[in-house]
Amino acid sequence: MTGIRAQQKEKTRRQLIDAALGQLSSERSFSSLSLREVAKEAGLAPTSFYRHFTDMDELGLTLVDEAGLTLRQLMRQARQRIEKGGSVIRISVVTFMEFIENNGNIFRLLLRERSGTSAAFRAAVNREISYFTLELCDYLQQANQMDAEVAYMQANAAVTIVFSAGSDALDGDKKDREQLALRTIQQLRFIARGAAEFNHRLNIVKNV
Amino acid sequence: MTGIRAQQKEKTRRQLIDAALGQLSSERSFSSLSLREVAKEAGLAPTSFYRHFTDMDELGLTLVDEAGLTLRQLMRQARQRIEKGGSVIRISVVTFMEFIENNGNIFRLLLRERSGTSAAFRAAVNREISYFTLELCDYLQQANQMDAEVAYMQANAAVTIVFSAGSDALDGDKKDREQLALRTIQQLRFIARGAAEFNHRLNIVKNV
DNA sequence: TTTTTCAGTGTACACATGTACGCCATTTTA
DNA sequence: TAAAATGGCGTACATGTGTACACTGAAAAA
Known part of the structure; x- marks a missing residue:
């Protein structure tokens, strides 16, 4: 039993990570990324971010x-x-x-x-x-x-x-x-x- | 004649520069400084900033x-x-x-x-x-x-x-x-x- | 089956930001 | 001296931010 729940959580966690990585570019640094932007890019409501990370x-x-x-x-x-x-x-x-x-x-x-x-x-x-x-x-x-x-x-x-x-x-x-x-x-x-x-x-x- | 006006302008320009430099530290980068902060530190109204620089x-x-x-x-x-x-x-x-x-x-x-x-x-x-x-x-x-x-x-x-x-x-x-x-x-x-x-x-x- | 847990949602708020606009007072120019 | 230029101010606004809070539905535990 993997735990269908934990599995899903891990998945959206990855989505957040990938969303952040995907926004980085020569004119965009991590510190210029906002929690809301990252959450949006990951297809999440801003407040859901906190289920995975306490902080940017x-x-x-x-x-x-x-x-x-x-x-x-x-x-x-x-x-x-x-x-x-x-x-x-x-x-x-x-x-x-x-x-x-x-x-x-x-x-x-x-x-x-x-x-x-x-x-x-x-x-x-x-x-x-x-x-x-x-x-x-x-x-x-x-x-x-x-x-x-x-x-x-x-x-x-x-x-x-x-x-x-x-x-x-x-x-x-x-x-x-x-x-x-x-x-x-x-x-x-x-x-x-x-x-x-x-x-x-x-x-x-x-x-x- | 130096131009008392130009002289004063140069002075507050320096104040802005020094204000910005003064706010830099190990935990504060230039890009994290806001126009308003710098203006305030220099003792200026936010909008006066534009008399000296178009931009941060x-x-x-x-x-x-x-x-x-x-x-x-x-x-x-x-x-x-x-x-x-x-x-x-x-x-x-x-x-x-x-x-x-x-x-x-x-x-x-x-x-x-x-x-x-x-x-x-x-x-x-x-x-x-x-x-x-x-x-x-x-x-x-x-x-x-x-x-x-x-x-x-x-x-x-x-x-x-x-x-x-x-x-x-x-x-x-x-x-x-x-x-x-x-x-x-x-x-x-x-x-x-x-x-x-x-x-x-x-x-x-x-x-x- | 019933209860508990919890990832995800939407609303709401206080706050900081850049900057447009109109005004004033003083210096500069005419 | 009269007119123009200009540095500085205050108000105002739209926008983006972090996050508190109450809620929901489904998975997990009892």
């Missing part, structure tokens, strides 16, 4: 979680591609750019709420990004036998660069995005090279 | 210009310090962190509107940041005899990293900020090292 904020935090999920799915996709061989950096950047093309509004949500007016939102977004960073950090340590701290600094810098490029990509066309990808790849190589060198010197010191 | 948007763009001005003043300060000797990277980062401490709300404005819902705002902020980047790019070319494109990529990456660190610094305390500064300095060194090496290889190719 609560809905928003749910969206951020949703975005984090999409982000992790992105990473899985990238890893699969990497296992098939090729430049790790290139594949990662290209995958990320594809992600942005297909999930522009979700990415915008993350970008905006990261510097938004709600501390809870900022924390939630930063948490998602830190997962992202830590996974990359692990990878660097394992694949390149890197010092933990050096790996973290590289991972953090790389994620920052990639997210910033993603932000730029949102406003550009296909052509811009390709050029942006090339630049980003080069910048990530700078970082990787600098970190590797530092790591090398660190190893020498350790062995003495 | 127009006020906002003025604020972005203001922020750009502050940013350039920051660079001047950094250059002065650098001329007195010391690590360029360290001095730049420390200066930037000081800037954030003293101008948190202006910096927040830039961060937020860069990913905001108004294309005009985004363009304005990106313009200011590109000035910032280009100046650094010039410096790198001149001081390190760097290839133009490599210098640009380094400058762009460095500015991205520093801005992102600035964003993180906004939410932390003094202690966090110091640690953040150290990390940022190291990351900038990674980038500088990687770029320098690439530039070196480029020179070899050119000389053949």
